[in-house]
Amino acid sequence: MSQHNSARPRQSSSVTRRGPVNRISAEAKRSTSFGPKQQTSRSKTILEQNVLATQLITGVEEKVEENEVDQEVLDTFSRIFTGIFHNLPAPMSKLVRVFTSSTFTDTTLERNALMEDVYPTLKRYCRETHGLDFQVVDMRWGVRDEATDDHMTTNLCINEIHSCQKLSMGPTFVVFLCQKYGYRPLPSEILASELDILKRTLRECGEDIQVLDTWYIEDLNAVPSQFILQPISSILVNFNNKRIPKLQEQDARAWWAVEAAVQQLLRKGARICYEKGYFSYEQMHNYFMSVTEREVIHGILKADNPNDHCLCYVRHIQNININQTNTASKFTDIINIEAQKLLANLRDERVPSKLCAKNIRRSTVEWADREGMDTHVHESYLKEFCRDFYTSITNMVDTAMRRYDKYRDELFAEILQHLYNGKVGAEMFFGRIEELEIARRYIVSENNLPLIFYGENGCGKTSIMAKIATECRTWVTDGASPVLILRFLGTSPDSSSIAPLLNSLCDQIAYNYNPALMKQSPTEISKLFIHAKKMMTHATKEKPLIVLLDSLDQLSKIDSAEELLWFPPQLPPYVKLLVSVSSNTTIETNMHKLVEDKTQYVLVPLLGQQLGLEVIQKWLKAIGRTLTSRQFDIVNKALSHCTLPLFLKLVYATVARWKSYSRQQDTVLFKSVQQSVHALFDRTEGHHGKLLVSHALSYITAARSGLSDSELEDLISLDDKVLDDIYQYHLPPVRRIPPLLWSRIRADLPGYLSERAADGVIVLNWYHEQFRTAADERYFKNLNHLQNTHSAIADYFLGIWGGIPKPYQYTDLQKQRFGVMENEGLADRKVPKQPNIFHVKESDQTLKMRFNNRKLNELPFHLLRARRIDELFSLCLFNFEFLQAKLCSFPLQAIIADYEDAISRIEDVEALRQLRLVMDGLRLSASLLSRFAYMLGFELVGRLLPLVSENPHLKALLRGCDLDGAQFNCFFPVHHCFHSPGGPLRFSLEEHPFAVFGMELSSDKKTIASTSNQLIVWDIHTGDRTRAINPNLEGIFLGMAISKDDKYAVAYSNNNQVVVMSMISGEHHSFEPDGMENQMEIGKVTFTADQHILLWSSSQFYLYDVDGKLLHRERIDGADHNKLIDVFFKSKKSIRTLTWTGERDDWMVKLSGREEGRAFEPLTFCASLAFWDSSYNTGICCLEQKVLKEATFDFHADADDTFAIVEFEFDPMLNCFKITKTITEGIDEKVNALFIWRRNQRVNGIEMCWIVAVTVDGYLLCQNIGTQYKRTNLVLPVEVRNIPIRPMHTTSTVALCCNDTIFVAGVRKNLYIFNVAQKLLVRTVDAHFGRILNLRSVNVSGQNLLISSSIDRSIKIWNMENIFEKSFALVNMDQPIEETLLAVERPALAITQTRKYLGVWDICAHRFITTLVTNVYGSVITHGLISSNGQSVVCIESDTLLFWDLRTQSVRLRQPAVGVYQLFWCCNETMVGVVFKHLDTPEQKVARLTVYTVDAFTIHYNIEFSCRMFRNVAILKDSESIVYAALFKGHDSLQHVFIPDKVIKHKWRPRQTKNQKKEVIVHRLIAMPHNPNQVIVMDGESKGSVWDIRTVKPLRTLPSFSGIVAADGKLGLHAPNKGGLHIIDMKTGLVVRTLIGSVAEGVNDIRAEFTPTGKHILYYHNGHQTLRAFRVSDGALIGTLRPHAQITTWTCDAKGEKIVIGGQDGSLLTAMLIDVGTNPTALQSLGRLPNRRYLADHLGIPLDELDSDENLDIRNLGIITKAAAKFKQSIGKKAKGSVTCSVM
Secondary structure (H helix, E strand, C coil), rough: CCCCCCCCCCCCCCCCCCCCCCCCCCCCCCCCCCCCCCCCCCCCCCCHHHHHHHHHHHCCCCCEEEEECCHHHHHHHHHHHHCCCCCCCCCCCCEEEEECCCCCCCCCCHHHHHHHHHHHHHHHHHHHHHCCCEEEEECCCCCCCCCCCCCHHHHHHHHHHHHHHHHHHCCCEEEEEECCCCCCCCCCCCEEEHHHHHHHHHHHHCCCCCHHHEEEEECCCEEEEEEEEEHHHHHCCCCCCCCHHHHHHHHHHHHHHHHHHHHHHHHHHHHHHHHCCCCCHHHHCCCCCHHHHHHHHHHHHCCCHHCCCCCEEEEECCCCCCCCHHHHCCCCCCCHHHEEEHHHHHHHHHHHHHHHHHHHEEEEEECEEECCCCCCHHHHHHHHHHHHHHHHHHHHHHHHHHHHHEHCCHHHHHHHHHHHHHHHHHCCCCCHHHHHHHEEEECCCCCCEEEEEEECCCCCCHHHHHHHHHHHHHHHHCCCCCEEEEEECCCCCCHCCHHHHHHHHHHHHHHCHHHCCCCCCCHHHHHHHHHHHHHHHHCCCCCCCCEECCCCCCCCHHHHHHCCCCCCCCCCCEEEEEEEECCHHHHHHHHHHHHCCCHHHEEEECCHHHHHHHHHHHHHHCECCCHHHHHHHHHHHHHHHCCCCHHHHHHHHHHCCCCCCCCCCHHHCCCCCCCCCCCHHHHHHHCCCHHHHHHHHHHHHHHHCCCCCHHHHHHHHHHHHHHHHHCCCCCCCCCCHHHHHHHHHCCCCCEEEEEEEEEEEEEECCHHHHHHHHHHHHHHCCHHHHHHHHHHHHHHHHCCCCCCCEEEEEEHHHHHHHHHHHHHCEEECCCCCCEEEEECCCCCCCEEEEEEEHHHHHHHHHHHHHHHHHHHHHHHHHHHHHHHHHHHHHCCCHHHHHHHHHHHHHHCHHHHHHHHHHHHHHHHHHHHHHCCCCHHHHHHHHHHHHHHHCCCCHHHHHHHHHHHHCCCCCCECCCCCCCCCCEEEEEEHHHHHHCEEEEECCCCCCCCEECCCCCEEEEECCEEEEECCCCCCCCEEEECCCECCCCCCEECCCCCCCEEEEEECCCCCEEECCCCCCCCCCEEECCCCCCCCCCCCHHHEEEEECCCCEEEECCCCCCCEEEEEEEEEECCEEEEEEEEECCCCCCEEECCCCCCCCCCCCCCCCCEEEECCCCCCCEEEEEEEHHHHHCCCCCCCCCCEEEEEEEEEEEECCEEEEEEEEEEEEEEECCCCCEEEEEEECCCCCEEEEEEEEEEEEEEEEEECEEEEEEEEEECCCCCCCCCCCCCCCCEEEECCCCEEEEEECCCCCCEEEEECCCCEEEEEEECCCCEEEEEEECCCCCCEEEEEEECCCCEEEHHHHHHCCCCCCCCCCCCCCEEEECCCCCCCEEECCCCCCCEEEECCCCEEEECCCCCCCCCCCEEEEECCCCCCEEECCCCEEEECCCCCCCEEEEECEEEEEEEEEEEECCCEEEEEEEECCCCCEEECCCEECCHHHHHHHEEEEECCCCCCECCCCCCCCEEEEEECCCEEEEEEHHHCCCEEEECCCCCHHHHHHHHCEEEEECCCCCCCCCEEEEEEEEEEEEECCEEEEEEEEECCEEEEEECCCCEEEECCCEEEEEEEEECCCCEEECCCCCCCCCCEEEEEEEECCCCCEEEEEEEECCCCCCEEEEEEEEHHHHHCCCCEEEEECCEEEEEEEEEECCCEEEECCCCCCCCCHHHHHHHHCCHHHHHEEEEEEHHHHCCCCHHHHCCCCHHHHHHHHHHHCCHHHHHCCCCCCCC
């Protein structure tokens, strides 16, 4: 199983050989010998060149001892990684493509056997074992006639052979050479000069050559000119007329006669020409050659290394009955001596001279009566043949995979593929001199900005980028050797989304500049953005860096790639970046914001008519063709309408087929791309049949990512409409499409169907979007056809017909022609099964998972569009195995996109609700699942569990999580443990390590920036983290601001450090203002209108530019009001400041400053003020009513103690602020803070706004209605208050949302939701676990969202549309959990120990019961114990030993206990032991061991002893013996105390020998868990020894041991902090198994232990924050748990099933460890949990067997009432009597 801590586990390639085809018996009797046996077992790789490749890309230099390093591999890697186009190797294929060559009639039996039995098994083997797609090209299979109308079959065959040689991994060509030479067709093309010689020669011999003149016409468009054999139907018009068989038969006979006559003439002439020396032998033989020989020449004789790729099967039939002429002629050339000689020469001489003996399989069989070859008679032969074919092909595939292992690196393959694409693209490039010159000047210049090519789709940007890539190296001078990085985005999986793209770019840069940095890219996307930019700084003058990225608009929107946060707007020295982007796209718009210099943009214009014509002429010349002048005129006229390069390619592809004699109606060009595409489709349908072509292209068009050749052939083979059309005139041996048919269609669509990688295979897709648009218009006007197409593809990827015969209906025509009596038939279509996961057994018998990426990507897309919603839900969107497999192979955003797609197309309200629940649940877990895919099941159950009862689809999903989850992760949540979707919470963003004091929205409201000790930017819509900037701050940020253009963020820390961060590039710098000596002097930071940074302390303010340059500094001088609160800065001449006295109860504030350099008269107000706008001339403030009376001279106003909010305005004439209007008055409390929220809405020309006033007991809202204000009072609950600590301050945060109908206040940790119209508090949301620090309201895509940040380190985004929906509360402690305790006999009862109190929990129902604490206002808990029966708890609270009775929840006993170091049970829990720090000074340490009786806390035993350091005592298995380490005569001495007898039984120094001189310092003492007479003495962190306390002798030494022992004492663990985990044998001390490599984890705090059963090991690594589980029996990693909070402690129950985990955030998490391999009943245990009723029903568990929590209701109301009264009486008394706990 894959490592569970991998963020995105790679699909590992299995290396296991599968057995032969199941149908073939290994005991089959052989009637023949198949030559040398192929070795079936995989041999070990001798030349470890794959190790070399690994070394190259990891930067690790290791010596390969057995073999020398292959220098060729080194050189190849170096060339490719540097971006050199010279001598490019072929890109590594993901395809096994085998061409099978044979004659038509004599190998039908073998070909059918292969098609039925072997090819499907080979396809499965290649896919499951190596992740390869297997295709077979049998151009004879399924084809009835040897002759074809256009004579192109031979050329197609040769092209297919070359395609196999180019693409196939391993085998490419298999030939069957038997006793028949095969069909010898007429040459379809003859050079004009050659045919002229032939004609002249034949005339000289008196031959009539009229037939040659009739059938061969000269094509002057060929250069040199050729004679073309005309299509048969162009002269014999009924040759293809199968609807009138008599006419067809008549023309067929005529053709065979013509062919024979022409053949006789050509062969006679060729022979004479050879004899006269006019022809070479090869020229002559060309007229005698069969198709099979021609294929062998190209497939074997001219092939490179044919022994690695080719097989030859030679079958000889003995005793052929010549008398059966018709039958015998199918198997041998009876009377054709010439053919027999040619065959013998080929089969027995030429092929053996090229192929070694082991690649030639020879067999002999006997003639069978009547049929010659018979399936029953030759059954043994066929079985052996199939077995050998399967074994030989798989051996070749395996060998090829081993051979390519040295190059089999993902990054190498990625770089090579793009270089290869660039080379091919540049070969077809002509013109564009101006654009190339701009690129050249840029590359040789010192310009440090990117160069951007832009233009409309199809204008030729990609070709330009390819040409620049191939030429730019020659432009660089001065002896520099540039590194070229080239990517054509969207053409491979790793270039289609931003994260893998940047990873590959970084690794390629590292390879060339610093190999140690390879594979070091951070997984967090925001950190990756910064890392990629930093990697570019490695470029040097001697080795400059040139990066070309084509088609930025092809990047997936995942991770907000189009926002260009990853794109460097400025480049380091010696770096050039050239990109291309389509016009009028989002990414182009964002690019202009990023790179503002317009000179960096290069428009790629249309080619122009003249250049377009020149390009077509050059393309034609390159393939040896031209056009007539008339035809060139047609081209020129077409180019006058359009000169897009795409249009040129369409024109070129059309005219390249024109002959000089083509008729005028056949030489037509259209004026646009769309018309040309439709004309192409028309022509293709006319040639190959409309039904076949339309369905084939429909499948490709409908597919999400395209289809591979084999997938398309499978789909057509399942399409009975197409098959009925193909097989109208004959019945096939296997009901599949003949490969020849699709090959012919592909040949007629050259370059329009591009091959690209998708989901791990090579797929066919439209070369350009305009082809897809045309295909959509053409084939999917009929929506039923569209739905049926999607349904058929869905069936295929469901594997419905994999290995299962599919029924079909015989047509009336077939019944009539072939005498079929049945209406229906069944046929296995030989299509593969489609599981979600392939389980591949490796050589060590372990199973490796390989995911079916094609199905995972395509299936939900097609089920949705086929309207098969039930299957979509049950098999995809609510199917755990499907979701888990997809998450392991695709980004989480791809899964969320499936849900968004479904939500956009489904109308069922109930279904939509459940879809949104899962989607929102995934979004809530996004930050974790994007890195830990195997946490999917845990997260889904932990969030959705409370929603199961009312949602059947969710119930099915969670049932799948429980049933299937263990194969991915052994950890299962026992309870609801995370925030559930469907309520108000949309996202919980928990990446900050500290409190989030700063939070600001971007100007476009799409992102939010937040600060703790770093800045993190989030996408509000998706919850994704788009950027993180970590300035390595020593303190924590207390506030922040964003510039108005969103380019910069500035934040200040508690140690007065100011950090300016670029929101675009991620760069940052810091400065510290002078004159600040104390912590937290900075009060606030903000940006001024001119983008300068303004900050102030209590005595002065500063103005900086964004580069950190001080522009202005000013100290506030004042007699009494000298404490600065706020600064409003317009310019150095116009400033406003707010000051006060700093006195605790003084709320009066002075507004002072200057305007245009003149100091104005101060305005004094009470507590709060706000300005309307950035002119700072008008605003509002709070005044006491009596002051207002004086200010307005209204002597009739009541001068009471109330307050008013008034409006003021600056009067330039009087040079002061004056009160202009009273907004509201009669406010009982002073206003602590004022906010003005302006709205982009006007009523009667007056701007609408809200004024929010914060008071102690609530909020006052004023909305302007015209010139008047409507006042709304909102009151907080009685126990909640806003308590300010100074003027202009409030502890609450406020926001208006939902079109101003809802007011939200964040007070402490709660959100208070008010209905503004009703003036009512309508809901209180327990939002955070700590105080809310910030609150923002925003509308995103029509959704009203609320964003809050808290001191609990989280940011939460709330969907206000769901604010009144039911939510499920999570109970957390408000302190980190330091210890968890479980009652052995009552495992559902747990005690959590925090610093302040103990918590009592029911962990099965996850119910918090109560707290145990005697002083709720100030206790300190340091130690705790729970009894096995769960009835009592012993703890140390505030230096007091307490005995709690859980039944009464009261303290029964107490005893002073100062300086406790250890607390433990002993003597079967009848006593409790305490180790005290009796004396703790640097000079001396004295410990005191006291044992108390539990019944009365009387002292049973007491002893004091000196010690070197305080250590825990070891309580031995009998619980009555204790061993501790004391200091005796300066040495560590061990003392064994038997508690019942109160005696020290033994004392000894733990030396291995008496003469040992080295001092033994005891670090720890550990009791052996299985033996009461043994103790482990640890004399180091990783070294110990086992002692027998009876004999006081050492039993064994453990040199590598961490003090961790299994319950049976047989195994131990070595888990050093530097990393690594090893199981050791406790008898020998040797390592039994390594679970984690010694240097794999880095230096961190770790904790490891065996579960109580000893079957598993738990390992927690503080750095990774993951808890991993290993199976002891085989060392397998069976699960990884990554909780949301850092784990502080955990405890297992006695069965080793439940793990109770305490978190740093106070959370308690209970997980079950499900491993059916060691515990077959584990699922039943899970099903018995109270909240797993749905699983119990599925497993058939009776209700009476379900776990019940009734016995855990420890609260007795009568007892609690009595205890509470007693507790009240004890308040203020210092009596030692009992007190009760607080009850929650």
